Every structure is written in structure tokens, then in C-alpha cells.
Amino acid sequence: MPEFPYSRLRRWPDVEAENLQAHDATDRLLVDRAVALAAERKIDGAQIAVIGDEYGAITLALTDAGFPGIRVHQDLATGRRALARNAEELGVEGFVSHELDGGLLADARLVLLQLPKALAELEEIADAVARCAAPDAVLVAGGRVKHMTLAQNEVIGRSFAVVQPQRAERKSRLIVASEPREAPERPPFPVTAMHDGLTIVAHGGAFAGPRLDIGTRVLLEVLGLGGDAGSSSPRAENGTAPRGPVAADGGSRTVLDLGCGTGALAVSYARAHSDARVIATDRSAAAVASARATVEANGVADRVEVTHDDAASEVADASVDVVLLNPPFHLGTSVHTGAATRLFEASARVLRPGGELFTVFNSSLGYRAELGRLVGPTEQLHRTPKFTVTRSIRRP
Known part of the structure; x- marks a missing residue:
């Protein structure tokens, strides 16, 4: 299978500059881990949810790799438009966009997350996954090592019983969380x-x-x-x-x-x-x-x-x-x-x-x-x- 053409992705309509890219090493790590977990746990595209995919690198690479039906949530309007534009440019289709809700996460067995900057946002996302996804759901969160903190592990641990930070690769790191905890009666946000x-x-x-x-x-x-x-x-x-x-x-x-x-x-x-x-x-x-x-x-x-x-x-x-x-x-x-x-x-x-x-x-x-x-x-x-x-x- 040919490698996905990450270099062809654009940030448009977001700001574009020489020091700003439309993908990073974390995207690649998340895609590689998703492919491995999907094969190991017999997960198809309709059971995968992607959150925080800034310009579509994760969603499009997995869809191109043979996982149609992926559900994706992007917070930014610029990211949503970039995903649509990149998909059209590369001729990739078969994913569905959602808000951060039950439609995104219902029965999802694998959730991929580009770690957000704010711990409050991470808490809301982790709670939503534990609350709405399948009982055997696995959350794989990734980020650049220089932006990651131990507090992120603690926040994820409020919603998942098992939180396993992985070894860093290419200055990025993944956190694999499993065994969703029972969600409290009321969500923590808003x-x-x-x-x-x-x-x-x-x-x-x-x-x-x-x-x-x-x-x-x-x-x-x-x-x-x-x-x-x-x-x-x-x-x-x-x-x-x-x-x-x-x-x-x-x-x-x-x-x-x-x-x-x-x-x-x-x-x-x-x-x-x-x-x-x-x-x-x-x-x-x-x-x-x-x-x-x-x-x-x-x-x-x-x-x-x-x-x-x-x-x-x-x-x-x-x-x-x-x-x-x-x-x-x-x-x-x-x-x-x-x-x-x-x-x-x-x-x-x-x-x-x-x-x-x-x-x-x-x-x-x-x-x-x-x-x-x-x-x-x-x-x-x-x-x-x-x-x-x-x-x-x-x-x-």
C-alpha cells in the first residue's frame, strides 16, 4: 500500500506559512497505532471516532487505508473546511463529520484524539468518550512531547481506569486509555x-x-x-x-x-x-x-x-x-x-x-x-x- 501523501495536505483557509504545517508526527503515530489496534481488535471504520484532527491528516489517512465510515469532530471551522478541501483534492471520501455528541461517539470502540491545549477541554472530551462510547472503547490520545504534562494523564484517569503513556517517538507521545469508568450523572461541562x-x-x-x-x-x-x-x-x-x-x-x-x-x-x-x-x-x-x-x-x-x-x-x-x-x-x-x-x-x-x-x-x-x-x-x-x-x- 503506498504511503498516504501527507505533504499534499493544506491548512487553507487557516493561515499558511513556511513554519506552519497541515500535519505532524503525532498524526502519523495516531494513524499507525489505529491501524494496528483495528487489526488486533477487529475494528472497522464505522467503529472509529477521530477528535481534534486539525486539517484532516488522521481522518483522510485512515479512510484512504481502507477504513470507511469514520466519524470525525473538529472544533474549528477552519479545520472543517480544510478537511473538506483536502478530501476533494486527494479524492478521498467516506467519512462523516459530527459535533462532540452521542452521534460522534455512540458504539465507538476506538477513539483517536489530538490532545487539546486546555485541560478543561480534555476533561470534557474524555468524559464524553467514557459516557457515550462502547464499553470496551479505547482512547488513544497523542501530542507533541514539549506540550504534554502529567496533568493530562490525571484528567484522562478520571474517565478511564487504565491510562498508559507510551514511549516517545519523533518528539511525539501517545497515551492509551482503556476500561471507561462509569460516568457521573451530570457531565462536568458546561x-x-x-x-x-x-x-x-x-x-x-x-x-x-x-x-x-x-x-x-x-x-x-x-x-x-x-x-x-x-x-x-x-x-x-x-x-x-x-x-x-x-x-x-x-x-x-x-x-x-x-x-x-x-x-x-x-x-x-x-x-x-x-x-x-x-x-x-x-x-x-x-x-x-x-x-x-x-x-x-x-x-x-x-x-x-x-x-x-x-x-x-x-x-x-x-x-x-x-x-x-x-x-x-x-x-x-x-x-x-x-x-x-x-x-x-x-x-x-x-x-x-x-x-x-x-x-x-x-x-x-x-x-x-x-x-x-x-x-x-x-x-x-x-x-x-x-x-x-x-x-x-x-x-x-
Whole structure:
């Protein structure tokens, strides 16, 4: 059997660069172990579930190797689109995409997992496997050694009686877990927390969990939506306070929370501006599920729409009056500013001329010049040693 052409895989529509690949050694280890276990335990493709397959390397390699019917869950919209594009390019078909639910895991006897960064996400996944998969299910989780910790073994051990770390190969390591424990009556996620009257609901894979991360808190205060900003709002460099933008036709504003996470910005804006139509979008399925639950918990479901999308690709050009943005500066485990650049470009596309982009970012990143180039005139509204908030006006 010829080797699967991993080198032909692409990350598109995710950021592509020389130091960013669409597969790694962990993908190969997981595929090799899956083939061996499937032969040993007489497992067919319909009994295999794959979680966290970033760009399709695991799913497509196994399907190509003669395991049709594999079920796959990818958290990121970019990963789902990359999988579909790579499958089409290579002529591979016969897998089925799912959310992280019973449809993904029912009767699965082998579950393959690219280890997530967050322990909370790992806990939610391990619980779901133990709760929904077959009684004799085996979970094989893998990651790069430099990103793995003993805490991951402990988290998996809450859901599986036997957890066996394997010897490292090619700077990657597998963890093989078997004998699922009886799941507790209630799943560990989502979780809920209150913040000054704002209810945040979070699944394990949502950034910052049920906490209100510092960057979001700073942006809320600058916009007068949280903390004590109402009594001491930060001012722009020219001494003016942030103004409240209005729609081009003088009607209700359309506001986009781009990369919404758990939905704190979207919900806070909707609660403060009853005349606004708010769209909250994120490329993470865990974030979208969290944001929808947060919207419901705060009673603004009639005015906030939450979508799973990549860089607002489903939002029409020049259709938005305000964009709220707290961009990431990581791509997976790599520090890379390309993710923020894509969101700046998306903001410029969806904003109407004269529309406003409010951005919060780590002060050390110095995004102001890039915002000015991609969006329009940009002023600093607030700065601390940790965070900077800017306002950019979309040029005509």
C-alpha cells in the first residue's frame, strides 16, 4: 500500500506559512497505532471516532487505508473546511463529520484524539468518550512531547481506569486509555459563573472558560459596558471619549463580536443597547456552543445571533456598523500574529465606510500601524503595560 501523501495536505483557509504545517508526527503515530489496534481488535471504520484532527491528516489517512465510515469532530471551522478541501483534492471520501455528541461517539470502540491545549477541554472530551462510547472503547490520545504534562494523564484517569503513556517517538507521545469508568450523572461541562450581573456559560474548549478574561474586561470598561467605566471612562489620545456609532441610515446598529468566545462582549453590548442587532461569531464550535448558552442565560436571544464561521466569511461586505474584537495571538500551540491579521482584514471587509472597529490586544504586539493600514485611521483609547485598546474608522 503506498504511503498516504501527507505533504499534499493544506491548512487553507487557516493561515499558511513556511513554519506552519497541515500535519505532524503525532498524526502519523495516531494513524499507525489505529491501524494496528483495528487489526488486533477487529475494528472497522464505522467503529472509529477521530477528535481534534486539525486539517484532516488522521481522518483522510485512515479512510484512504481502507477504513470507511469514520466519524470525525473538529472544533474549528477552519479545520472543517480544510478537511473538506483536502478530501476533494486527494479524492478521498467516506467519512462523516459530527459535533462532540452521542452521534460522534455512540458504539465507538476506538477513539483517536489530538490532545487539546486546555485541560478543561480534555476533561470534557474524555468524559464524553467514557459516557457515550462502547464499553470496551479505547482512547488513544497523542501530542507533541514539549506540550504534554502529567496533568493530562490525571484528567484522562478520571474517565478511564487504565491510562498508559507510551514511549516517545519523533518528539511525539501517545497515551492509551482503556476500561471507561462509569460516568457521573451530570457531565462536568458546561459550567456557569456570574460577573457583576453577567452570566457566562462555558464548555471546556472555550477560551478563558467561565472567567471574564482581562482583555475583554478592559474593552468592556472602555466601551462603558462593565466595571466602573461609567464614572471614569478612558479617553482617546486627543482627549475625546469613545462615541456611540450609529447606523448609516440612522436606524438600528449592526454590531459584530468577531471571535466572540463565550459571548461576553456581544451580550454586554446587547444589554446596554436595546436598539442594536448583534452578531456573535467564532471559528470554535466550543465557543459557539458557550456563546449561545450565554446569550440564553442573559435573556438576549431575540437580539443576538451566534454563528460558527471563519473570519466572518458569512457576513456581507459593508454591512456592519461596529466590530468588537479581542484577537488571538496563537495558532494552536504556535505564537503567530497571522490569526489577528485575518480578523483585521475581515473587519475591514464587513464594516461600512465610517464604521468603527474597537480592538483590544497585548500592548507588546503593536498592532496600531497594521490596523491603520488594513482598516483606516486608528487612535489609541486606552493603554496599560498589558493591554491597549484602539478605535479604527473604516476608510471610504
